[in-house]
Amino acid sequence: MQRPEELEWAGFDKAGPRAYKKGEMRGPGWYRVQRAESDTPRLQHLLRKVVSTIRFGNFWAAPGEMCTRCKFRAPCLTDGYKPIGEDKKQLELLTRRFDFDGFNDADSI
Numbered sequence: 859m860q861r862p863e864e865l866e867w868a869g870f871d872k873a874g875p876r877a878y879k880k881g882e883m884r885g886p887g888w889y890r891v892q893r894a895e896s897d898t899p900r901l902q903h904l905l906r907k908v909v910s911t912i913r914f915g916n917f918w919a920a921p922g923e924m925c926t927r928c929k930f931r932a933p934c935l936t937d938g939y940k941p942i943g944e945d946k947k948q949l950e951l952l953t954r955r956f957d958f959d960g961f962n963d964a965d966s967i
Contacts, residue, residue, distance in 0.1 A: 863889040 859865055860873045867886050868876070878884055893901075911917075941949050 861889075863891075 859868060859870060859876050864885055865871070865873060867889070870876075940946075
């Protein structure tokens with residue numbers, strides 16, 4: 859433990875390495891910080907963005923920190939790739955045969 863607020867929470871006087879036992883709490887959920895009342899509107903604005911993003915089912919990628927509470931435990935390594943070249947041409951030919959609810963999506967590929 860190094861930070862003053864961690865030391866205060868744990869009741870230690872000096873910083874240094876600490877050994878934890880299984881199941882032992884490693885700190886509180888919230889730490890006391892020095893903020894002014896004028897900081898509140900900015901915090902509310904940032905929190906609204908996070909809450910609305912999560913409500914829409916979007917989550918930020920966190921490399922190395924995979925969620926253990928849901929099915930999305932590993933990053934999708936194919937995100938961001940689009941078909942190109944001959945693959946794109948073949949896919950366009952195949953999708954032109956289908957009507958997707960009245961829209962031909964082949965132009966957006």
